[in-house]
Amino acid sequence: MNNSQDLPLKNDIAARFLPLIIGLMVYVGTLCFVFTLFILSATHLWENQLRTQITLEVPASPGASSAPLQAQVLQVLSKTPGIQQASAVPKKEVETLLQSLLGTTLPVDLQFLPVLIEVSLNGREPIDIPMLEARLKIISPQIQLIDHRPWQVQVSSLINASVVLASTLTFLVLLTALVTTTFATRTSLLIHRQVVEVLHLIGATNEYIAKQFQVHALKQGLIASAIGAAFAFLTFIGIAALLEKAGLPSTSLSSFSIQAFCVFALSPFVTGGFMMLSARLTVMRGLRP
Amino acid sequence: MSDFIAQFVGVGHQYKKGAEIFKGATFNIEPGSFHFLTGPSGSGKSSLLKMLYLGLKPTWGSIRLFGEDPLTMKPSLLPLLRQQVGVVFQEFKLLDHLKVIDNVSLPLRVRGIEAKRSYRDARELLNWVGLGDSLQAYPATLSGGQQQRVAIARAVITRPQLLLADEPTGNVDDDMAIKLLHLFEELNKMGTAIVIATHNQRLLERSPYPHLTIRRGTIIRTPKRSKP
Structure with missing residues (x-):
């Protein structure tokens, strides 16, 4: 039995570059996100110490x-x-x-x-x-009283600014992936308009046609982002090893690794889900009379 | 609920470039009826069929299909009307990237029927039209006549209430044309209304069914003849 798709999306020239772009975006996006989390996690403990401590110098x-x-x-x-x-x-x-x-x-x-x-x-x-x-x-x-809190506020602002920057970058990467998916789907819809017309004439609903695109987008998203996330994970492991060598406490890094692993493991599903949604919305909009 | 499968009242169509194909076509298609649609080339047979399968909107007049007005109904409901119509296109419109069996089973899959049953029905039908050994072939590797039989199998597999065929015997020999007509008659006996647009004089002469003839923009209905 043949379970082929009704639309020849696999051989689509327009979407051939999509997995590469998505893989790259996921690589950059997850690394950005993981390092944002890492900065937050590392500084949280440190900030707590500074916020609740002062030092006195007794001559x-x-x-x-x-x-x-x-x-x-x-x-x-x-x-x-x-x-x-x-x-x-x-x-x-x-x-x-x-x-x-x-x-x-x-x-x-x-x-x-x-x-x-x-x-x-x-x-x-x-x-x-x-x-x-x-x-x-x-x-x-x-006697000197050293209150760390005033400069801790400044450092916190700097850290918060880096977190906002990294989060924005992650968001932009995700947005780019979605926009790319939208354009690829739109082009694909245009390329296959004759097949879509036949499907309509034999009674296919817009949902049925959209499902073909969304399943394809989901598959592409899962595979491409799994590869991107795997490479990002390896990069993270490498950077973490370097940081440990540079003197970062290994305990904080290893406890953080579980969070990081979750991000890397979930990112293909999140990306695939967003791509699927994006493809569906694009097709449904494109088929609207 | 209407007594007719299709009702055309004063339907006309004019293409953007200006050619007017009907002036005011008025006719009905009753459930279980069998009609031949005839007329000279360019008279608008294909356009009329297109209107029947909702591929073309009339410029004026009103159409009712299965008691519904497709021009005013919600677009999301149009597929439900189309699912009751089987169409054999003049240019076949087979999907080249799908194997013959996938093409034929497609209307069933579109209706949500499970793949196993869809493929079983498609195999049976393809065996019947003499293409049992081409199930796994791609349409491009088949002759014109074979492609036409695949197109017919795809149109009839759902046992539609209305079957429209545009020159369905155009690419087959006389024997196959008679066999295909027999298939349409069998389907008609099961309650499907059939409209066949054709030029095939032999087919027209040997069949007793009424003709809808397009002449000078109007439709003339020729009553049923006794079988020769």
Whole structure:
């Protein structure tokens, strides 16, 4: 038995380039979308930390212990509303941090470095930063309060702008794929108008004719976008490996990979579905008297 | 519901370039009737058939098909009217990319009949018209006469209420013409109204059916004769 289509769409010259374009669009689109998600996921955690943390630098006095000063500062902090926890960063940790930045050969005398106090905000109550700073300055005018939130807002805006840009790019890629499908379908309809006329004359409804186009578009969309998504996935794996090599924590990347895999796995179905819909609407509009 | 399959009242058509083919054609086609449509070349036989299968709109006058006015009905309902009409086109209009069996089973598939039954019916019909060994052939590889038989098989496979045939015996020998006429008569016995446009004098002479003759833009109905 022959299950061939009633319209010879497979051999259509007009639509021959379509799978290539769709594959390419899906490749670019999914990569864009996945990296948008990746930026969002990576920055979300980081933003949370910045939003709920401030840092204090308590000056070290050479030859004298900074412990009493620290104790006074911690006492002020414990009485300040909006603060969840405050603790000094251990000297060993500061040493490791400095060594990772400056190298092990550079002699650093830790006793001259200020003590860092990390303060976690509870996020539920507002904290009056100028008031806290004023109270700390009474203890010692050299105490520095570093509030990360003002520049975090700027960085957030920058990230949001990149996300909007990447999302727009993804949307444009999808739109281009749809417009290309529309034009290819319209051309195909024109090429096969005689076959369409015969189908009409033997009683075919517009829906029956549209179904031929939409099934073809769905098949093309699924195959082309599966290939595009597979290549995009391989590219993503490659870039992720490079990022890991560059020092990005592998845990965040591996947890994100599941999301990315879902995007790559779903993109052929989404693209195929949109192409099918686009083909159907184009044919139904084209056949309208 | 109308008693007629088709009713033409004062129908006329004028092509854009100016040629007027009817002045006011008025006739009816009753259920189960059999008519030959005759007239000189260029008189408008094919145009009249086109109007009957809704391939051409009249310039004036009114048409009713199966009791419906196709000119005012919703376009989405037109396929339902067309599904009751089988057409054998003069130029066959077979789909070259489909095999013979696919061409013949197409009207059934279009009506949503399952493929297995469609192919079984198509095979039976093609065997009957002598094309049982060309099921998997493409129309382009067949002779004119064979293509005509495929076109006829495609038109009759749905057992339409109205069968229109434009010169259906134009490309076949006399024996095959008689055999095809017999097929049309069998279909007619089952209740299908038949309108055959033809020039075939032998066919016209040996058949008792009434003629619709187009002469000078009007249609003259010649009554049924007794069988010779």
